[in-house]
Amino acid sequence: MLRSIPAKIINECIQNARSEGLIPADVNLNFIIETPREEGFGDYSTNISFILAPHLKKKPVDIARQLVESMKGNPSCKSVSVAGPGFINFSLKDSLWQGMLHTIASEGVQSLYPDVGSSRNVLIEFVSANPTGPLHIGHGRGAAVGDVLANLLARTGHNVGREYYINDAGRQIRTLGRSTYLRLKELAGEMADYPQDLYQGDYVREIARKVIDGNIPVPAGEEEAVDFLADYASSIIMDGIKKDLGDFGVTFDRYFLESTLYESGVIDETLEILKERGIAYERDGALWFKTSLYEKDEDRVLIKSDGQKTYFTSDIAYHLDKYKRSFDVLVDIWGSDHHGYIPRLRASVQALGRNKEDLKFLLIQFVTLIKDGKPVGMSTRAGEFTTLREVMDEVGRDACRFFFLMRKSDAHLEFDLDLAKRTTNENPVYYVQYAHARIESIFRNARETRIDMEKLKDADCALLTVKEELDLIKWITRYNNVLEGSARNLEPHRVTFYLIELVGRFHSYYNKTRVLGNDVELVRARLLLLAVLRDVIKDALGLIGVSAPVKM
């Protein structure tokens, strides 16, 4: 409904031009129709005359002038003009916009969801932090981006799976066990040397204390004790991570354990496939993967000369497993410090017979916390990182998520803790939420009047003739384009920016125009507009996982 109207107008225009012999039949016209940045330029703009110019050997302006003649008679067009070096700007009749509002009101916000996925299955893997310590702020950003991307793809015609991968088979968990073991000895009064390469955070001590206070039976021998404590500590930490994520509004369909790859035999299957295809080869007593066959990267080791498989092997198997579970497209969300890992993994899915495009990456750049105008230090090794929990508790979940989504994910993020806490106009979170609360407030007042709020859908949208009202309708319909653009480019932050823009129009309108008044029919039409607007705001806030308060 939305883009079909402008497309139809241009197509008719082309038809006319063809029948008049203005355009040769064999010319390929891949022009675009866009909504111009400048509102004064009209509802839509097309560059078609620039595309035609080289074929017709005429100036774009002249072509535009000819094309415009036939558009002028189009019943859908309110205005048409040639602008600048040859753009064709045109606007739709108000009645069409009013009609769209009516359609959205009766069909719901869902009618604005575009179908970009055509029911493809997409698996988004994110966070995937090993349970060796609490989630820090960087994980939080990844969690927010992953969660919102999943929501976004789900709204745009994809079947979405959310997964968290845990390297439980590796050495990190065992190191955690050793760390806990030594802290335990410390608490028992045996002053042991605590090496630098163990986990330094206080949480390890807390877990050790828990073992003592809870009278947890730890096996006697050192090896057995370390094994036991590795299990014990990691499961406590994992519970903490799940709690943090839950409170942050992030859930997963599955926590995938690396160890299950060994149990199910996918690891062996992967190695067999690679050997069969000659992509795995032996050298210096190790088994190598021929990365160079697909990407500009060096060959990598799959099995070390001591017989141990590398993490890379598990990762290939994991991705094979994902495809086997009939996911068509995989999205991996990683910290940007892992970007060097991309070529080999991309190469591996090609080795498995997949297209490059079936595996997409989203890199999450670091977060710098700002407090009192100065950056807060953050180093995992020293154990002085700032946790997601701390930030969430300090600024609140809504502000935290909103701030994470105000930047493109692969750009550095400066997170100003003081700003996020401030309840003033400097803080964009409240700007958006306030709009929602204001609309709800109008509705509360409207219910005091004789207007039947249940029957708003009968309202006469043709009464919405003020420029600001028509603009609001246009901005509402734009939700459709925003969802499409963010889904296609995997850029959830666009939704956040859209919200700020949309809501800005509303605040402006609110200050200028009084909604409730004596003209009942007009009031009803305006309330309908606001109801739809409210629904879009609420839907978009829900999409980014921020609450939509009815009162502030």
Next chain:
RNA sequence: GCGCCUGUAGCUCAACUGGACAGAGCAACGGACUUCUAAUCCGUAGGUUUGGUGUUCGAGUCACCACAGGCGCGCCA
């Protein structure tokens, strides 16, 4: 040394995959509360898009070269 990311108003960032005069917010300055919530609005000022070369009707966007910052380059995990 090689590779990836980033460089846009004083600050933090946009710019719909190449479109029109590069836009917001904050900070600065000036205005609006007997009116549905002033957590709001209206206005003013602010720029050689780090620098250069090229591609074309047209470049913040694409290519190449500099410069600056961040990150990564193991039979580590």
